[in-house]
Amino acid sequence: MPRVPGYKPLQDALDAAYAQASAGKGLERHADEKPFTRQPLMETTRLVGVGFPIGQALKKTGESVRLLELRGPDAARAEILGAIVYLAAAYIHLEPKK
16 A cells, blocks of 8 residues: 555554554464464454453553553553554454455
8 A cells, every 4th residue: 555645653553553553562472383373362352342352452452552641652652553453353354254
């Protein structure tokens, strides 16, 4: 997809969420050498429904507010990236199955 002028901050945020899931905390704690769609997040979503990742995203956004006050913007931003990943999982779960 071509880069659209004025959207770099959005692309940077999405890239940071991808990096957190694929090379950071997500990879270290959850991957177990499985592709994203076979990791616990997606398996649990298949079992209980899309409310799981959406609920987790809500929890993470609430935690980001608390962390902003306790540990500052870097900790809050890391939690927000986690929420983005959970919302992406909801999006993936809702994609038409091929």
